[in-house]
Amino acid sequence: MNFCPQCAQPIAEALIDGEIRRACPDTECGFVHFNNPTPVVAMIVEVEGGVVLAHNVSWPRKFYSIITGFLEAGEDPLECAKRETLEELNLHALNTELIGVYSFPQQNQVIIAYHVEAAGEIKLNEELDDYKIVAVENLKGWNMGTGLAINDWVAKRLGAP
Structure with a gap:
């Protein structure tokens, strides 16, 4: 500016x-x-068989991540999680649970992360060009951004202290 x-x-x-x-x-x-940081909602979308990781068309070929979206003005974060799950994957949220809120200073974002149990047939929107389903026990996060939410959720899910 x-x-x-x-x-x-x-x-x-x-x-x-x-x-x-x-x-x-x-x-x-x-x-x-x-x-001020931008609020982003991240979803660990779980379907039968595991968690959906998707590839964004603008990312390096080998990089996959959980689903994310920007929170709209006046939008409830939980509603954003449901909306983005439907918009990006064509899946309907059945159950949702807040995982946590994470600082992502590298992108000047605050991430509000949810676990979303979803159902339906995956159909990617124009932002995504590929996806894979990863079993929970094989899901590994990274040490920043959405990776922190993944690590917290997997630890809780698998009963780690």
């Missing part, structure tokens, strides 16, 4: 509450760009 969205003045760095922020230099305008 180079210009203030309120008054069109060039944005500059300013010291605000002890932090350097990008802000409008016009004190009457008062705009401050706080760069």
